[in-house]
Amino acid sequence: MTTLPPTSCAVCKVRASQLCAGCRSVVYCSREHQKEDWKRGHKQQCKCYEIASNELLGRHLRATRDLQAGEQILREAPLVIGPKVASAPLCLGCHRHLLPPESPHRNYYKCRHCSWPLCGSKCEGAPAHVEECKLMTASNFQSKINYSAGEEEKKESAYCVIMLLRCMQLKHSNPSAYARLCALEDHLQERLNTPLYQVLRANLITFIKTVLGLREWSELQILRIAAILDTNTFEVRQPEQRRKIRALFPEAAMISHDCVPNMRHRFDDEMNIVFLAKRKIAKGEILSISYTQPLRSTIQRRLHLRQAKCFDCSCDRCSDATELGSFVGAHLCGKCKVGKVISLNPLNNASPWKCQLCNLRKTAKEVLSRDAQLQQELESMDKTTPLALEDFIHRHRVELHETNTHVLQAKYALTQLYGNATGFLMEELSEADLERKVELCQELLQLSDLFDGGWSIFRGNLLLDLEEALVSQASRMENADACQEKLQQAAAILDEISNIMKHEREMQQIITERQQILNNAVERFK
Numbered sequence: 001m002t003t004l005p006p007t008s009c010a011v012c013k014v015r016a017s018q019l020c021a022g023c024r025s026v027v028y029c030s031r032e033h034q035k036e037d038w039k040r041g042h043k044q045q046c047k048c049y050e051i052a053s054n055e056l057l058g059r060h061l062r063a064t065r066d067l068q069a070g071e072q073i074l075r076e077a078p079l080v081i082g083p084k085v086a087s088a089p090l091c092l093g094c095h096r097h098l099l100p101p102e103s104p105h106r107n108y109y110k111c112r113h114c115s116w117p118l119c120g121s122k123c124e125g126a127p128a129h130v131e132e133c134k135l136m137t138a139s140n141f142q143s144k145i146n147y148s149a150g151e152e153e154k155k156e157s158a159y160c161v162i163m164l165l166r167c168m169q170l171k172h173s174n175p176s177a178y179a180r181l182c183a184l185e186d187h188l189q190e191r192l193n194t195p196l197y198q199v200l201r202a203n204l205i206t207f208i209k210t211v212l213g214l215r216e217w218s219e220l221q222i223l224r225i226a227a228i229l230d231t232n233t234f235e236v237r238q239p240e241q242r243r244k245i246r247a248l249f250p251e252a253a254m255i256s257h258d259c260v261p262n263m264r265h266r267f268d269d270e271m272n273i274v275f276l277a278k279r280k281i282a283k284g285e286i287l288s289i290s291y292t293q294p295l296r297s298t299i300q301r302r303l304h305l306r307q308a309k310c311f312d313c314s315c316d317r318c319s320d321a322t323e324l325g326s327f328v329g330a331h332l333c334g335k336c337k338v339g340k341v342i343s344l345n346p347l348n349n350a351s352p353w354k355c356q357l358c359n360l361r362k363t364a365k366e367v368l369s370r371d372a373q374l375q376q377e378l379e380s381m382d383k384t385t386p387l388a389l390e391d392f393i394h395r396h397r398v399e400l401h402e403t404n405t406h407v408l409q410a411k412y413a414l415t416q417l418y419g420n421a422t423g424f425l426m427e428e429l430s431e432a433d434l435e436r437k438v439e440l441c442q443e444l445l446q447l448s449d450l451f452d453g454g455w456s457i458f459r460g461n462l463l464l465d466l467e468e469a470l471v472s473q474a475s476r477m478e479n480a481d482a483c484q485e486k487l488q489q490a491a492a493i494l495d496e497i498s499n500i501m502k503h504e505r506e507m508q509q510i511i512t513e514r515q516q517i518l519n520n521a522v523e524r525f526k
């Protein structure tokens with residue numbers, strides 16, 4: 001049932017019709033009254049979602065009105081930001097990945113007080129770093145992270161204390177922010193017996209209580225904050241800013257997971273998190289994002305979610321042994337050679353697997369260990385050219401069908417390599433390789449419609465690759481009709497990309513360049 005918006009101005013009560021675009025639940029008679037109401041408190045109430053709760057998900061967000069594809073749903077500033085539990089050396093002031101020093105015999109710039117690496121003296125006084133620096137200096141702690149040539153990407157586990165200390169400091173510096181942090185889910189009891197928390201217990205607690213002398217904090221209080229961070233932080237990736245860190249957003253932390261999510265998120269220049277609807281969302285629908293990777297199989301995704309977020313996903317994709325008809329987790333049957341081997345109960349990771357066509361059965365352990373081997377093989381492969389990945393798909397064709405997770409991961413990497421890798425640049429691609437790129441993009445786009453469709457970044461990136469390949473194909477064609485058809489296809493795709501990516505600032509230049517290349521191709525064709 002649609003709720004009709006009110007008809008009188010929220011400020012002066014005269015008959016009015018200017019609807020607030022954010023929540024669409026109040027109207028105003030004028031821009032002045034809208035501004036006045038915003039300052040008076042509508043800013044806090046203007047939302048198109050509410051926090052709801054149920055037994056399965058706990059707290060979650062739910063749409064309070066119909067939402068259009070591409071609509072912004074939530075924007076939130078971070079409560080705390082800092083390094084990931086293990087991180088390559090980064091500046092604790094501006095959080096940028098550190099560049100190697102100019103001379104390889106020199107070290108990173110080190111904070112004059114606590115010796116943590118920084119990008120320069122300017123960051124010594126950065127608000128993010130000042131308090132932790134005082135604490136470490138007061139207890140004579142000096143960081144031992146140094147530059148080591150060739151190991152710039154090595155992850156340092158010493159960074160695990162930073163985000164934790166920043167949260168602990170909120171208790172005195174910002175008690176209301178600390179209270180919001182403490183209200184978040186932790187799964188501490190489930191985490192305490194894991195190997196990671198055993199290590200944290202040994203190292204982190206000693207560091208905080210003994211080295212830094214924060215004796216008033218109990219072991220469980222400290223571990224609870226670590227568990228809150230593990231359950232709720234978002235990874236912030238801003239490659240153009242050389243940033244790969246984590247951040248806590250208390251409202252966004254309420255958003256639940258679904259393996260076919262209806263929202264996507266990004267970070268703006270001020271590191272606010274911004275959520276958009278990937279498709280139309282009806283009033284009352286649960287708002288979701290994915291905490292895991294869409295091209296992974298159900299058993300891989302569920303294991304990851306259990307280990308990282310302590311829950312067993314039972315979404316529509318996970319509940320269906322065929323994964324919505326995609327068979328991403330299935331292997332080809334080694335006996336009848338045509339059937340697909342799928343789990344008899346995908347919501348039980350220990351359930352046996354069986355061929356759909358013959359009587360071949362496998363234990364979950366067999367499936368898992370084979371998957372782990374294949375994943376390992378894929379991850380250790382040379383990804384500088386398409387050759388090894390094509391070879392992987394070919395070698396395993398009897399066991400892995402066209403949409404098996406390992407094949408999909410290889411195919412996605414191939415869409416990036418054809419046209420970009422040395423020796424495989426767009427103009428160097430053979431007709432066959434160019435056609436392969438087009439087919440791979442189209443195949444993955446079809447799959448993305450099942451798991452990550454609509455206005456998704458995955459889809460936007462695949463469309464960009466496809467558009468480029470189509471223009472390149474068109475420019476090699478001699479038949480005018482075929483060329484025109486390709487260029488028209490490319491133009492329609494570019495329109496869609498412009499829509500999907502219109503909020504991604506860093507994509508605008510690429511889109512403009514693509515438009516220029518396409519216009520030139522159309523001119524040449526004419």
Ligand SMILES: C[S@@+](CC[C@H](N)C(=O)[O-])C[C@H]1O[C@@H](n2cnc3c(N)ncnc32)[C@H](O)[C@@H]1O
Pocket residue numbers: 056057058059060184185187231232253254255256257258309310311312313314315
């Ligand atoms: C970032 S928090 C989300 C907010 C949380 N529900 C709360 O009440 O604070 C992540 C946690 O929410 C729960 N959760 C999120 N999505 C879920 C899902 N699809 N199924 C079951 N639990 C889910 C899990 O307990 C997970 O560890």
